[in-house]
Amino acid sequence: MDLKQIDQFAKETIFEAGKLIRDTFSYELVVETKSDPNDLVTNIDRETELFFIEKIKSFDPSHKILGEEGMGEKVQNLDGPVWILDPIDGTMNFVKQHRHFMITVGFFVNGIGKLGYIYDVMREDLFYAIEGEGAWYNDTPLRKLKPLKIEEAVIGINATWVTPNKRINHEKMIDLVKTVRGTRSYGSAAMEIAFVVSGKLDAYISMRLSPWDIGGGTIIAKEVGAIATNLNGNDFDFLSQDTFIIANPSIHQLILDRYIEEK
Amino acid sequence: MDLKQIDQFAKETIFEAGKLIRDTFSYELVVETKSDPNDLVTNIDRETELFFIEKIKSFDPSHKILGEEGMGEKVQNLDGPVWILDPIDGTMNFVKQHRHFMITVGFFVNGIGKLGYIYDVMREDLFYAIEGEGAWYNDTPLRKLKPLKIEEAVIGINATWVTPNKRINHEKMIDLVKTVRGTRSYGSAAMEIAFVVSGKLDAYISMRLSPWDIGGGTIIAKEVGAIATNLNGNDFDFLSQDTFIIANPSIHQLILDRYIEEK
Structure with a gap:
């Protein structure tokens, strides 16, 4: 399994999903639909999860997907490669604040975390890590946490x-x-x-x-x-x-x- | 009193102060001084308040200034034109998070609020208002708040x-x-x-x-x-x-x- 390649795929998919969310969002804000903002977020949440599912299944159909909206298959165990993802974490922030909501994705193999991502959609800020290789905030390496009282x-x-x-x-x-x-x-x-x-x-x-x-x-x-x-x-x-x-x-x-x- | 002119002056001064804070900040982060981050924020807080005091006194020496750091004169009452300002609101966020701190400024005449500003220094986002003319978030007018339960x-x-x-x-x-x-x-x-x-x-x-x-x-x-x-x-x-x-x-x-x- 080529983790670097999967990491590349994950980042591209996250950035693309983020752009889709921002575009839908700004369109909806401009046209000021009378629709309930809670319906809006539910729709975008589902569409984004479907987007991830389609991308992942094209990338490798053997990968399982455990998502908040439950639109992937029912995942009974963590055997093999499993993506665990939330297309919009912080839905109330999404609705009321138009900021402070994240796409978050983890890639696990037999229950071991290999790749992790938290993407601040509106700031376009990515926190991510590759198991054993380190973690980054955009292009800057994240340091080991320092002890404190x-x-x-x-x-x-x-x-x-x-x-x-x-x-x-x-x-x-x-x-x-x-x-x-x-x-x-x-x-x-x-x-x-x-x-x-x-x-x-x-x-x-x-x-x-x-x-x-x-x-x-x-x-x-x-x-x-x-x-x-x-x-x-x-x-x-x-x-x-x-x-x-x-x-x-x-x-x-x-x-x-x-x-x-x-x- | 020309409020439009004072508003123009206030915005320019706030943007300039914000840039000074961001510049000092990124320099300090780059050189990674061993100095206590609490000293750093105290220094920047004071320098920024002094910057506002000098600008305001050049603009109109009759204006009084009530600031968090107390570097202006002692303000005993709100008679006449008074600036009330906090150069860095959210100092712990400044130290630990490098975001979520604000410059906030109010301009009062005989106790009546005339001009108000909250500037998110790192986002470079300005919330502001002119008495009787409305409020804005950057270039977008802020709407009247809608009732809710x-x-x-x-x-x-x-x-x-x-x-x-x-x-x-x-x-x-x-x-x-x-x-x-x-x-x-x-x-x-x-x-x-x-x-x-x-x-x-x-x-x-x-x-x-x-x-x-x-x-x-x-x-x-x-x-x-x-x-x-x-x-x-x-x-x-x-x-x-x-x-x-x-x-x-x-x-x-x-x-x-x-x-x-x-x-």
């Missing part, structure tokens, strides 16, 4: 998880929020993961994500030394939904030990 | 205010977070205000802001119909720190009545 950390976390909820002890999350230097929330898991791998955030925590939200990001994480697991500290379950944390390696275990208590 | 709203709020604190009843904030469609937090008040006036967020709430965080934004707010007050529903105190909310007019009073209870 939890008190210096800025973390991505949605306010919901700091309120009483069924999944975790929110009192401990309150301790975390009061301990760190700051919190952020962007409404796109892939964007927050891209920020962690590039040192713009030091951790991102969510109580419920799907494989396509994080598939690409976990592959980039490895190349910069970020640690991505579920909240038990185990590998994320790529065939289901799961809890998720990605963090600078100097604070990953500490956050799990001191601030996460699942119910 | 609280359940459809996406609001900017820092997770801290959802945890027990001295200023407000956080239980009510929890109700708010659970009622709305989503929350965001960007680490720059001016950015969140820019998002509200352009409909990318529907409200932004903070328990403690300074005049320079919001001066420019409140002037833009008026032109699009957004309502900006303190959490008592009164005008923000521009000579002190105060609580703050800016919101779509259809949900401003409802948020104050139902979800805000100051201690």
Whole structure:
């Protein structure tokens, strides 16, 4: 398997999909259709996933595809080559903000992440990685994350998880929020993961994500030394939904030990 | 007083300041000084404020200047023409993210907002308004905000205010977070205000802001119909720190009545 060739194919397809989204988007904004913006995003989401499926099947029909919109075949296991992708991560940002939404793609072989991509569609910014070769932000290599103290950390976390909820002890999350230097929330898991791998955030925590939200990001994480697991500290379950944390390696275990208590 | 001329002057000065920040920034990143990034931002903050002071005093020495870094004269009242400005709003974003920081400027005459600006330095995006003439996002006029239900709203709020604190009843904030469609937090008040006036967020709430965080934004707010007050529903105190909310007019009073209870 020629990873370089697959990487080339993946980038071209992502850039082309991004352009299609931007074009459709600006057309829809110009004509100001009366249609519900939620329908618009659903349509573009599906069209973009179909676009990926067609491209991938032309490239190599043996590759399986696990996508958010579920338009590929039903993927029962991660045997062989599998693409895990979300055509638009951050759909509410897409609708309301016209920015801060990502295409994110991971290419796995027998469950091992080989190629990972997070593409900021409106900024035309690509975060990506090739297993064992490193990670890049556009043409600039991403560095290994530097250690820091939890008190210096800025973390991505949605306010919901700091309120009483069924999944975790929110009192401990309150301790975390009061301990760190700051919190952020962007409404796109892939964007927050891209920020962690590039040192713009030091951790991102969510109580419920799907494989396509994080598939690409976990592959980039490895190349910069970020640690991505579920909240038990185990590998994320790529065939289901799961809890998720990605963090600078100097604070990953500490956050799990001191601030996460699942119910 | 020729507001058009002052507007022209303000824009030129903001664009020039933005370029100075970007240039200093990329130089510092290239040479990779060992200096503390917090010192770097403090220096650039001060240099930029001095740059504004010199420009304004050359433009008209009778204008007063109230800036975050306090390098202008001590402003005791808002009589006459007063510039209220923050050279870098979102300093932690500046240091860690190299994006999501704003120059924000308001020009007031006898306490009445005349010209307001929020400039995203790295995107080179300007949100601005001229009293009574409208508001713009770069060259595009900003529309009046459309009414929406609280359940459809996406609001900017820092997770801290959802945890027990001295200023407000956080239980009510929890109700708010659970009622709305989503929350965001960007680490720059001016950015969140820019998002509200352009409909990318529907409200932004903070328990403690300074005049320079919001001066420019409140002037833009008026032109699009957004309502900006303190959490008592009164005008923000521009000579002190105060609580703050800016919101779509259809949900401003409802948020104050139902979800805000100051201690």
